[in-house]
Amino acid sequence: MKVHNAEIVISAVSPAQYPESQLPEIALAGRSNVGKSSFINTLIDRRKLARISSKPGKTQTLNFYLIENSLYFVDVPGYGYAKVSKTERAKWGKMIETYLTQREQLKAVVSLVDLRHPPTKDDIQMYQFLKYYGLPVILVATKADKIPRGKWNKHEAVIKRELDFDPSDTFIIFSSVTKEGKEKAWASIEAAVAE
Ligand code: GDP
Incomplete structure (x- = not known):
């Protein structure tokens, strides 16, 4: 997909604030600093899509971006903030759980990990959570x-093993x-949206 038009539509915490729309949605999740905004910007050919700041301590919201009037990217705030209090973390968990388990037009979740390292506890927990609810994961x-390219396979194998990766999910090596991986990412998103 060649994207000409991407705009942030709404920041939401509760279902009443989600956009009133039947368009398909693709959620994006990952710990902070994993490269989620870079991934979104690469996919939509933008250097910098305006993003609501998600610094620790700030209100954590789900951010809905309308892409070419045909689907939404739903940016799920990064997990794994050391500085966030237990109460904040619980609120964050509830907001995400509600969205991921109740939103009918959610077609797939793009879950981001760092290819260089084994997945963190949070990465594993998030993936297992998505699988528990039967959500397709990219x-x-x-x-x-x-x-180096020669090490990609080995790193992929470690990540898949640690996550107990479901072979029906898609795995994309990205930069x-x-x-790298941009076309495959779009193809997977378009296939998920068409389901
Ligand atoms: P976010 O917090 O998950 O949204 O992460 P960002 O997209 O802001 O990226 C965090 C840092 O990693 C920034 O310094 C990015 O420039 C860097 N980064 C993100 N993706 C890549 C990548 O594919 N390759 C390299 N070399 N750096 C990346």
Whole structure:
């Protein structure tokens, strides 16, 4: 998909604030700093899509971006903030759980991990959570340009093993620097939206 038009539509915490629309939605989840905004910007050919700040301590919201008037990307705030209080974390968990388990037009979740490292506890927990609810996952392993191509397979195997990766999910090796994986990511998103 060549994207000409992407706009942030709404920031929501509760279902009443989700956009009133039947368009398909693709959620994007990952711990902070994994490369989620870079991934979104690469897919929509933008250098910088205006993003609501998701710094620790700030209100955590689901951000809905309308893409070419045909689907929404739903940016799920990054997990794994050390500084966030238990209460904040519980609120965050509830908001995400509600969205992921109740939103009918949610077609798939793009779950981002760092290709360089084994998945963190939070990465594993998130993936298992998505699988528990039967959500299709597009696993995106970011920052591929930071390790030699010859090591990609080995890193992919470690990530798949640690996550107990479901073979019916898609695994994409990605780099926002080289654009590796961009076409595959769009193809997977378009296939999920068409389901
Ligand atoms: P977010 O917090 O998950 O939205 O992460 P960002 O997209 O802001 O990226 C965090 C940092 O990683 C930034 O310094 C990015 O420039 C860098 N980064 C993100 N993706 C890549 C990538 O594919 N390759 C490299 N080399 N750096 C990346």
